[in-house]
Amino acid sequence: MIRFENVTVIRNGKTILKEIDWNVNKNEHWAILGLNGSGKTSLLNVICGYLYPTSGKVQVLGQEFGKTNIPELRKDIGFISSSLKGQLKNFDTVLSIVLSGKFASIGLYEAVEKKDVQEARRLMEQLGIEHLEDSAYGVLSEGEKQRVLIARALMAHPKILILDEPCNGLDVIAREEFLEFIEKLAQQEFCPTLIYVTHHVEEVLPCFSHTLLLKDGEVYAQGFSRELLKENTLSEFFGREVTVQEQQNRTWIAIK
Known part of the structure; x- marks a missing residue:
């Protein structure tokens, strides 16, 4: 699904990413964990072809960068970030926003077919937001907005779905409800490969079988989540001694 071989990115004389080796295989869901400024974005x-490596090789969905049409490749990648929420129009209905995902547009300007509406409604039902079909986007809760964005992304049937710190701005209740939703989404047959980016260890859900620890633009460690999210590893990773507790199949940390 994703292959990085010795990928380095240098911009304005600064090394942003250094010698990244990373493979994401089919049927794997990954969490990317790192502090602010670690290079996650x-x-x-x-991955999306917005930033081209200075050296190294990148393959996404079997397509090697430099030998493929990047705009076409992006159609198979769903990208959800907090910046997208701010671009959508508050007066647009949920249904129209979900439908716009087919065309990757901000707003719905293309004619839609009956099958498109049926598909949008199917996704909204699966994501538990079918009752919001005619609601204006601006009146939704932050958690509901995130589900709308996921339904919008899934309209294009992506093979990879990237969630870039999706819990930013959510209160504790909304966050836990959203994480419960992500766990259920990962169990669905239609779910694409998930790449979940965060700087909160407790958001690494059981569905994320693998974790990439990113620090100062370099891979600190990668592998099975259950093996990496341990006290010694995380203490060294964060540069502070932490305690680790396992609750509800999730890892929670505190500074000693």
């Missing part, structure tokens, strides 16, 4: 921009 840059890594996502490389």
Whole structure:
């Protein structure tokens, strides 16, 4: 699904990513964990072809960068970030926003067919927002907006779905409801490969079988989540001694 081989990105004389080796295989869901400034967003921009590596090789969905049509490739990648929420129009209905995902447009300007509406309604039902079909986007809760964005992304039937710190701005209740939803989404047959980016360890859900620890633009460690999210590893990773507790199949940390 994704292959990085010795990928380095240098911009304005600054090394943003350094010698990244990383493979994401089919049927794997990954969490990318790192503090602010660790290079998480840059890594996502490389995956989507918005940031081109200075050296190294990138393959996404079997397509090697430099030998493929990047805009066409992006159609198979769903990208959900907090910045997208601010671009959508508050007066647009949920149904129209979900339908716009087919065309990757901000707003619905293309004619839609009956099958498109049926598909949008099917996705909204699966994501538990079918009752919001005629609601204006601006009146939704933050958690509901996130579900709308996911339904919108899934309209294009992406093979990879990237969630870039999706819990930013959510209160604790909305966050836990959203994370419960992500766990259920990962169990659905239609779910694409998930790449979930965060700087909160407790958001690494059981469905994320693998974790990439990113620090100062470099891969600190990667592998099975259950093996990486341990006290010694996380203490060294964060540069502070932390305690680790396992609750509800999730890892929670506190500074000693």
